[in-house]
């Protein structure tokens with residue numbers, strides 16, 4: 001399995017092997033030992049799946065506060081997304097910094113985003129299907145959001161604001177400065 005630590009080293013891009021033949025393909029999309037060898041050691045307790053019908057859908061920037069903070073292992077099984085992780089851990093040397101990766105059914109890559117990060121993505125195709133494993137259960141009360149095109153974060157999104165399709169909730173999210181104290185680096 002290909003493993004790459006991104007510019008924020010706690011964020012890891014992994015690409016499991018895909019075995020193609022005349023019938024189609026087979027892939028071990030999750031193997032606990034291979035993930036541990038890659039540095040992804042926290043156990044997962046919930047699988048999520050979302051479908052975004054339009055190109056330009058933006059979901060995020062989201063997190064859940066401790067004790068419900070979630071690490072996420074994200075993959076795109078249909079279409080393509082641009083997946084972004086923002087370090088929200090006060091005291092981290094990369095606090096307020098972001099890293100991103102294109103995840104697609106073609107490149108078969110997965111992005112590990114630890115607890116303490118905000119997560120979001122925009123779709124690069126229609127009918128983008130995203131599946132992700134979480135290390136914490138959903139807890140609505142502890143959900144927090146930051147505005148996707150935050151001026152403070154200056155994320156270099158591959159879509160224009162006028163192309164973005166968002167939920168009401170995400171349109172009303174606050175600036176990144178609201179996240180001060182949400183998480184602490186250790």
Ligand SMILES: Cc1cn([C@H]2C[C@H](O)[C@@H](COP(=O)(O)OP(=O)(O)O[C@H]3O[C@H](C)C(=O)[C@H](O)[C@H]3O)O2)c(=O)[nH]c1=O
Nearest residue numbers: 048050059060062063072119120121137138139167169
């Ligand atoms: C996240 C979640 C949502 N829901 C329900 C709550 C709503 O009735 C409905 C849609 O939720 P939401 O609009 O928050 O879905 P997304 O905008 O895709 O949110 C996700 O987007 C970003 C990219 C993330 O990383 C998070 O996993 C999550 O915040 O699903 C559940 O029942 N369980 C869950 O774990």
